[in-house]
Amino acid sequence: MPMQVGGAWGPIVMGAAFAVGSLIWLLVQPGAFAALFLAFSLVFLVQATIRYLRRGVAGMRVAAPEVVVPDKALRLGEQFSVSYRQGWKRATDVSGIRFALVMRETARHTTEDSKGGTRTTTDTHDDVAQEFAVAGQRFEPGQVMSETCMFRIPENGVHTFVAENNRIEWYVLACVEMQRWPDYRWEHELTVLPEFIELTHG
Amino acid sequence: MADVDIELTLQGGEIQDNGRRCDPGSTLQGWARLTPEGTANCRRVVARLEWHTEGTGDRDGGCIGEVELATGPLAGPLIQSFTLTVPQQPWSYTGHYINIIWQVSVVVDIPLGLDITAEERIVVAPAVWPRLTPQQLGERTGQGQDRMDQSGRDLA
Numbered sequence: 001m002p003m004q005v006g007g008a009w010g011p012i013v014m015g016a017a018f019a020v021g022s023l024i025w026l027l028v029q030p031g032a033f034a035a036l037f038l039a040f041s042l043v044f045l046v047q048a049t050i051r052y053l054r055r056g057v058a059g060m061r062v063a064a065p066e067v068v069v070p071d072k073a074l075r076l077g078e079q080f081s082v083s084y085r086q087g088w089k090r091a092t093d094v095s096g097i098r099f100a101l102v103m104r105e106t107a108r109h110t111t112e113d114s115k116g117g118t119r120t121t122t123d124t125h126d127d128v129a130q131e132f133a134v135a136g137q138r139f140e141p142g143q144v145m146s147e148t149c150m151f152r153i154p155e156n157g158v159h160t161f162v163a164e165n166n167r168i169e170w171y172v173l174a175c176v177e178m179q180r181w182p183d184y185r186w187e188h189e190l191t192v193l194p195e196f197i198e199l200t201h202g
Numbered sequence: 203m204a205d206v207d208i209e210l211t212l213q214g215g216e217i218q219d220n221g222r223r224c225d226p227g228s229t230l231q232g233w234a235r236l237t238p239e240g241t242a243n244c245r246r247v248v249a250r251l252e253w254h255t256e257g258t259g260d261r262d263g264g265c266i267g268e269v270e271l272a273t274g275p276l277a278g279p280l281i282q283s284f285t286l287t288v289p290q291q292p293w294s295y296t297g298h299y300i301n302i303i304w305q306v307s308v309v310v311d312i313p314l315g316l317d318i319t320a321e322e323r324i325v326v327a328p329a330v331w332p333r334l335t336p337q338q339l340g341e342r343t344g345q346g347q348d349r350m351d352q353s354g355r356d357l358a
Contacts, residue, residue, distance in 0.1 A: 107259030107299040123258050125298040161292045163262035166255045166300045194291040
């Protein structure tokens with residue numbers, strides 16, 4: 001099942017809409033509040049654009065990967081393979097490529113501020129269960145990198161757990177580290193059942 | 203104000219260093235000895251099997267099973283047994299930001315007052331689960347990381 005990484009226009013569209021709206025507001029009814037709102041909108045728009053461009057920059061060097069990953073739920077102790085194939089659009093010096101199986105904890109908490117508003121913070125923590133490193137090299141335009149990694153969900157791991165504020169999830173990740181360019185990152189979520197591949201006593 | 207002394211005793215599972223471990227899907231027996239001081243005006247008394255999270259995130263949780271032990275006022279000592287079924291998941295867990303805690307509780311429901319409770323934590327996990335803490339997991343996998351070169355040869 002090939003998977004592709006997509007972009008995210010949403011924050012840019014939202015920032016542009018706020019900026020245009022506040023500009024019209026400022027023109028119709030000039031005031032400090034409208035000017036402040038316009039300034040915030042422009043800052044948000046610039047930040048969203050920079051974030052998008054940074055992601056896009058890596059995508060200028062490499063094509064979207066074609067990845068074959070398990071499309072069924074896995075059990076603890078189960079072995080599986082990930083086939084990752086990616087072509088290069090431009091000549092790029094790659095310092096290394098990493099593939100990893102990680103267990104990720106995500107915890108969300110909401111706090112109230114002194115003005116009665118709420119602020120939601122999300123913390124994540126990755127535990128690397130298994131990692132493969134591919135040595136760096138120079139890739140020429142049209143060249144294709146193809147890797148197959150064998151992973152195994154640790155027997156001493158935990159199953160996927162999803163609640164409203166707390167989640168434990170498993171991911172396979174790929175990170176292409178390009179010299180003088182932002183890293184290209186790809187990840188895919190796996191579902192791990194509360195079952196063992198086989199019972200091993202002792 | 204009503205006062206009830208609750209003695210909660212569990213039976214089943216396996217006693218380990220970190221408490222009573224119960225297999226997912228197993229049943230857990232217990233009994234509650236309720237000793238009211240005089241007559242305690244309560245709506246009902248229940249035994250519950252519950253889980254909740256502790257740690258950085260806001261609390262999640264749920265009541266998985268409930269057995270009604272008594273209804274109406276408690277006029278004298280009462281001993282009631284109960285059986286609860288442990289679900290398949292979530293398993294007990296201790297992690298970096300998240301802990302998943304299981305407990306059996308006996309709750310005396312007091313109208314217009316604070317409930318009186320007694321609880322005992324249990325561990326829900328399979329017997330063969332060689333679960334380590336994430337720190338230990340990191341150490342173990344960190345030392346034995348698989349390494350490949352460009353051709354996919356194992357360098358470990």
